[in-house]
Amino acid sequence: MRIKDIESRMQNKFPDSPLKGDDTGVTGAKWSISVPISGIRDAAMEFDAAGFFLESITALDFQDTFELVYHFNCYEPGSRVTVRMLCGHDQVPPTICDIFRSAGWLEREVHEFFGIKFSGNEDLRPLLLPEDADYHPLRKTFGRVGAYHKREVIYG
Amino acid sequence: MDELEKIEADDRVYSLNLGPQHPSTHGVLRILLDLDGEYIVKCDPVIGYGHRGHEKMGENRQYKQFLPNTSRMDYLSGLLYNHGFVLAVEKLAGIKVPERAKYIRVIASELNRISSHLLWFGTYLLDIGGITPFLYAFDDREHILDTLDTITGSRLTYSYCRFGGVTRDIDSKFIDMTRAFLKRMESRWADYEALVSKNVIFIHRTRDVGVIDVNLARQYGVTGPNLRACGVAFDVRRSEPYEVYDRFDFEIPTGTRGDALDRYDVRFREMQQSCRIIEQALEQLPEGEFLTPKVPQKLSPPKGEVYTAFESARGLTAYYLVSDGSPAPYRCHIRVPSFGNLNVLNDVLPGTMVADAIAILGSIDVVIPEIDR
Numbered sequence: 001m002r003i004k005d006i007e008s009r010m011q012n013k014f015p016d017s018p019l020k021g022d023d024t025g026v027t028g029a030k031w032s033i034s035v036p037i038s039g040i041r042d043a044a045m046e047f048d049a050a051g052f053f054l055e056s057i058t059a060l061d062f063q064d065t066f067e068l069v070y071h072f073n074c075y076e077p078g079s080r081v082t083v084r085m086l087c088g089h090d091q092v093p094p095t096i097c098d099i100f101r102s103a104g105w106l107e108r109e110v111h112e113f114f115g116i117k118f119s120g121n122e123d124l125r126p127l128l129l130p131e132d133a134d135y136h137p138l139r140k141t142f143g144r145v146g147a148y149h150k151r152e153v154i155y156g
Numbered sequence: 157m158d159e160l161e162k163i164e165a166d167d168r169v170y171s172l173n174l175g176p177q178h179p180s181t182h183g184v185l186r187i188l189l190d191l192d193g194e195y196i197v198k199c200d201p202v203i204g205y206g207h208r209g210h211e212k213m214g215e216n217r218q219y220k221q222f223l224p225n226t227s228r229m230d231y232l233s234g235l236l237y238n239h240g241f242v243l244a245v246e247k248l249a250g251i252k253v254p255e256r257a258k259y260i261r262v263i264a265s266e267l268n269r270i271s272s273h274l275l276w277f278g279t280y281l282l283d284i285g286g287i288t289p290f291l292y293a294f295d296d297r298e299h300i301l302d303t304l305d306t307i308t309g310s311r312l313t314y315s316y317c318r319f320g321g322v323t324r325d326i327d328s329k330f331i332d333m334t335r336a337f338l339k340r341m342e343s344r345w346a347d348y349e350a351l352v353s354k355n356v357i358f359i360h361r362t363r364d365v366g367v368i369d370v371n372l373a374r375q376y377g378v379t380g381p382n383l384r385a386c387g388v389a390f391d392v393r394r395s396e397p398y399e400v401y402d403r404f405d406f407e408i409p410t411g412t413r414g415d416a417l418d419r420y421d422v423r424f425r426e427m428q429q430s431c432r433i434i435e436q437a438l439e440q441l442p443e444g445e446f447l448t449p450k451v452p453q454k455l456s457p458p459k460g461e462v463y464t465a466f467e468s469a470r471g472l473t474a475y476y477l478v479s480d481g482s483p484a485p486y487r488c489h490i491r492v493p494s495f496g497n498l499n500v501l502n503d504v505l506p507g508t509m510v511a512d513a514i515a516i517l518g519s520i521d522v523v524i525p526e527i528d529r
Contacts, residue, residue: 053375146215
């Protein structure tokens with residue numbers, strides 16, 4: 001069971017971050033873990049070693065911070081895991097594109113839509129937007145926006 | 157086609173612009189190829205021509221208003237995307253769905269999956285030079301479109317699902333048309349096998365071409381038939397059964413070599429499995445409501461997030477919605493399978509010939525508007 005394997009790996013690597021289990025199935029993941037910016041590369045390497053693949057990277061824009069959400073999955077039933085990372089509006093997280101090759105494009109997408117730079121990713125050209133785009137459409141300060149919250153408003 | 161020539165040391169490396177209006181790129185995909193003679197040295201897909209900002213639109217609309225958007229991403233399997241979105245919102249808002257509606261959704265979704273695969277089947281063979289199968293496949297596909305038309309009212313961009321059910325109940329006319337289609341296909345599979353699967357030219361064109369091994373697929377997050385062709389029996393319908401998929405007896409076809417021929421083979425057998433699912437679903441179809449009454453028009457789900465995966469015709473697709481308790485989602489992200497499936501070309505194309513690039517690109521079955529969103 002790879003999910004058990006990654007569970008013990010993550011607990012060894014991040015003893016201070018508890019695994020938040022989800023029995024309802026609403027979040028789609030077995031459990032989620034919050035890692036610091038400095039820990040995302042270590043986490044990705046553990047997932048790679050445990051035979052997981054990177055399903056998606058996306059970001060959430062809050063008034064006080066960005067939050068990057070990584071979904072990892074493997075080919076066994078119900079093994080999705082969420083890794084969350086808070087990232088200040090002026091912080092630069094490290095890339096994981098040398099660990100998971102799919103991360104290259106996913107980080108390009110997050111970069112163009114949110115303006116988050118990934119240190120170490122050499123190729124951050126816009127992917128879906130025009131080559132000369134200097135705006136970040138999925139930021140809550142762009143265009144018509146319903147609400148712009150602090151993170152605690154949604155996640156308590 | 158724009159052709160640029162540059163001389164690097166003693167090597168002659170050409171840059172070739174494949175697309176964005178090339179018929180075999182199925183939509184507006186442009187691939188920058190660096191060529192050494194006929195061989196590809198480097199490949200850089202340029203995408204985004206069809207970017208409409210569906211994720212931003214999702215944040216600006218109420219949940220119900222986003223429904224028509226869903227089928228405009230992967231327009232070939234629009235009903236599956238529509239289905240997936242209502243699954244996500246129902247989970248988030250805790251809406252119950254009647255049994256009958258679940259079966260109806262499965263039947264309609266599987267019909268749409270077959271129509272998507274049939275279109276791929278026809279156009280793929282067209283890409284590599286076979287014109288006749290295209291006409292056969294579109295003839296069959298037309299039957300599905302007509303059948304779905306009777307219940308959904310549309311031919312391509314379906315918006316059939318509603319939170320808590322579907323818009324319209326299925327009647328005996330729909331059931332008869334579906335059964336007639338299944339009956340028709342029984343003999344068609346044999347025709348296709350004789351016409352295409354056993355065709356020597358086709359086999360030579362696709363065998364050992366564009367091999368994706370399991371590790372490469374994992375690195376790029378390849379899912380769907382492309383992954384199953386490498387021998388991994390990973391299907392969301394089996395690994396995280398949604399609706400009533402756990403009640404049906406169906407196989408997950410897999411390949412062994414991970415080449416273009418295996419990808420063809422997997423999709424071909426998948427259509428037959430979809431027929432099996434429809435047959436069983438029609439058999440088990442219960443009586444009852446097709447739509448939960450009194451679902452509010454303006455939904456305000458509780459604060460929190462939902463991530464719902466489903467198997468579209470191209471692989472693992474997922475909606476990630478974050479709710480702040482208001483009638484519109486705070487964040488609406490869509491994980492699309494073609495993203496990883498196209499990305500893998502960066503590693504697959506170098507070392508192959510230009511003519512094979514067309515055979516590989518077609519066998520991956522990408523839908524560009526789905527990537528561009």
